[in-house]
Amino acid sequence: xxxKERKARQKKFLRQEILDAASELFVKEGYENVSMRRIxxxxxxxxxxxxxxxxxxxxxxxxxxxxxxxxxxxxxxRIEELPGDPIERLKRGLVAYVKFGLENPHHYRATFMMPIxxxxxEEKYANPDSPGMQAFDFLRRRVYDCMADGRFRKVDPELxxxxxxxGVHGVTSLLIIHCKGFPWVGTDQLIHSMVDTLVAGLSPGxx
Amino acid sequence: xxxKERKARQKKFLRQEILDAASELFVKEGYENVSMRRIxxxxxxxxxxxxxxxxxxxxxxxxxxxxxxxxxxxxxxRIEELPGDPIERLKRGLVAYVKFGLENPHHYRATFMMPIxxxxxEEKYANPDSPGMQAFDFLRRRVYDCMADGRFRKVDPELxxxxxxxGVHGVTSLLIIHCKGFPWVGTDQLIHSMVDTLVAGLSPGxx
DNA sequence: AAATATACTTAACGGTGTTAAGGAGCTTCC
DNA sequence: GGAAGCTCCTTAACACCGTTAAGTATATTT
Numbered sequence: 001x002x003x004k005e006r007k008a009r010q011k012k013f014l015r016q017e018i019l020d021a022a023s024e025l026f027v028k029e030g031y032e033n034v035s036m037r038r039i040x041x042x043x044x045x046x047x048x049x050x051x052x053x054x055x056x057x058x059x060x061x062x063x064x065x066x067x068x069x070x071x072x073x074x075x076x077x078r079i080e081e082l083p084g085d086p087i088e089r090l091k092r093g094l095v096a097y098v099k100f101g102l103e104n105p106h107h108y109r110a111t112f113m114m115p116i117x118x119x120x121x122e123e124k125y126a127n128p129d130s131p132g133m134q135a136f137d138f139l140r141r142r143v144y145d146c147m148a149d150g151r152f153r154k155v156d157p158e159l160x161x162x163x164x165x166x167g168v169h170g171v172t173s174l175l176i177i178h179c180k181g182f183p184w185v186g187t188d189q190l191i192h193s194m195v196d197t198l199v200a201g202l203s204p205g206x207x
Numbered sequence: 208x209x210x211k212e213r214k215a216r217q218k219k220f221l222r223q224e225i226l227d228a229a230s231e232l233f234v235k236e237g238y239e240n241v242s243m244r245r246i247x248x249x250x251x252x253x254x255x256x257x258x259x260x261x262x263x264x265x266x267x268x269x270x271x272x273x274x275x276x277x278x279x280x281x282x283x284x285r286i287e288e289l290p291g292d293p294i295e296r297l298k299r300g301l302v303a304y305v306k307f308g309l310e311n312p313h314h315y316r317a318t319f320m321m322p323i324x325x326x327x328x329e330e331k332y333a334n335p336d337s338p339g340m341q342a343f344d345f346l347r348r349r350v351y352d353c354m355a356d357g358r359f360r361k362v363d364p365e366l367x368x369x370x371x372x373x374g375v376h377g378v379t380s381l382l383i384i385h386c387k388g389f390p391w392v393g394t395d396q397l398i399h400s401m402v403d404t405l406v407a408g409l410s411p412g413x414x
Numbered sequence: 415a416a417a418t419a420t421a422c423t424t425a426a427c428g429g430t431g432t433t434a435a436g437g438a439g440c441t442t443c444c
Numbered sequence: 445g446g447a448a449g450c451t452c453c454t455t456a457a458c459a460c461c462g463t464t465a466a467g468t469a470t471a472t473t474t
Contacts, residue, residue, distance in 0.1 A: 032322075036430085037431090046455080047454095048453080048454070048455085052453075112386075158390070158392055162392055162397055163397065165381070166397065167401065169380070170375070170377020170378070170380070173319075173320065173376070173380055177319060177320065177323070179339075181334075185363065185366045189366055193370040194373055197370055200409075201406070242461060244460085256423080263462075264462065
């Protein structure tokens with residue numbers, strides 16, 4: 001009587017196939033250029049089949065992005081395991097965040113640069129198990145480490161974490177859009193300038 | 208023989224009416240919810256008429272955004288005229304930038320958070336007379352002031368300007384998206400934390 | 415009065431996300 | 445064994461979208 005299980009497996013398989021097809025198109029073409037019909041074509045099912053597995057396009061792409069951001073989590077975990085100065089570990093994490101964003105520009109854009117769709121399931125974002133939240137928790141821990149070590153001034157660690165996030169997000173999103181014709185300094189230069197400047201500004205000893 | 212002039216005036220008038228209608232819809236509904244047809248409805252012309260005045264939707268909305276960002280320029284000019292400490296003037300400008308973005312979220316998003324449309328007229332952005340570039344020039348001048356006054360460490364002022372921009376852009380765009388459910392600290396707190404931290408990090412005397 | 419130019423419209427193309435209704439094929443039950 | 449029901453998927457359609465080609469009415473020029 002393993003029939004039920006096989007069917008369940010098959011359902012799960014197709015679901016994953018949809019996710020994979022969507023992700024691949026998404027990476028290549030970006031949010032506005034991947035349509036439900038094109039995804040359907042790719043997996044050789046009718047477009048409406050996708051709706052049996054995902055509520056709508058927004059949910060599908062949200063899942064795709066979650067899969068991707070889970071990989072960021074892995075990167076950060078690896079950094080967390082490395083030994084080192086709390087400041088250095090924080091900096092490494094921040095730089096890794098930007099690089100990850102630049103390597104997955106479409107996923108990054110869909111996640112952090114698009115308006116929340118109307119069905120604003122607040123829980124999704126608040127959910128502490130979501131990859132995004134886990135990434136932020138990594139940052140928060142690094143901030144606590146730095147404070148515990150006396151390497152940061154003692155101010156609200158939540159505020160500090162959000163400031164750092166906003167900083168690296170600023171670099172990431174600006175470089176993703178990358179207004180052409182603008183006389184940019186080098187990418188790495190800008191990333192490190194942001195990280196170093198913020199960390200310096202948070203350090204004790206001055207004003 | 209003022210007929211030609213009258214006609215030219217009328218053309219200009221309709222062009223402006225299209226811009227105004229687009230801007231109003233844009234403010235209320237955001238990029239993806241303002242369609243050429245809805246703009247046309249609003250001014251009681253057929254949709255195709257718009258194409259006699261603007262190449263496509265991207266150009267129309269770009270013009271709308273330019274009009275809006277020209278207002279940011281005015282705000283910054285006013286700040287530039289105020290007396291004060293170079294650091295204070297810089298900070299005021301940075302804070303004004305974020306507030307402006309938060310007051311015009313859809314325009315801000317269209318300008319700095321959307322992929323450049325395919326017709327990537329590089330000159331448009333590079334053009335030093337564009338409102339965006341003028342705003343950046345304001346920032347650049349403030350940075351030079353701070354350096355000349357010895358209030359900033361002497362590093363590449365271009366890099367510093369871009370770092371500051373990325374910082375305020377990060378706060379602005381994050382607050383515009385404003386992932387619901389996330390335990391944000393206060394808006395003003397975050398803005399000032401970013402500005403103060405960056406400025407502190409750029410100040411001489413440490414590290 | 416005829417020809418031309420201007421300003422606008424109608425109709426259409428090819429695309430989009432999404433839903434309602436229907437149809438095969440398998441499972442269950444009388 | 446056959447009827448009923450359930451699962452999974454498809455076809456067809458709706459209501460939009462940006463954009464273009466072709467046509468029309470009005471005003472200007474010749």
